[in-house]
Amino acid sequence: MIQKVLIGIILGTLIGLFTTSFFLPKGTPIIEIFWTKITATSIITGLLCGIYAHLSKSKLQIFLVSILIGMAVFFLKYLITGHNFDPLTMGAFTGALLGGIMAVIKKINTSLKIMRRLKRHRESGFNKYGY
DSSP states (O other), rough: OOOHHHHHHHHHHHHHHHHHHHTTTTTTOHHHHTTSSSHHHHHHHEEEEHHHHOOOOOOHHHHHHHHHHHHHHHHHHHHOOOSSHHHHHHHHHHHHHHHHHHHHHHHEEEEEEEHHHHHHHHHHHTTTTTO
């Protein structure tokens, strides 16, 4: 679980920095971009999406619920701070990116686990039908 949460936080940070860079002028220091409301909200969204990715079994469900998590977190940020940069669209964008990446990671891990198990069975003679 900790691995998926850390991946969510790191991805949330990167997506937040990327999104914030569109709204700030050129030459803004990276530390100033890091301490913005959009980046902080993306980090929180990444944390929640990482937790949900650990709990869910379905890749499609991870993707769709991550979009909803992003929209809810960004709309909550709008209600608390009044920071109106179209929170639902920005939350859906952030959630879709996080959910897509989390679903791909889950698919890769599942495929690797199946391939390792198949390799172990083949090495132990599972595939030698009577020789």
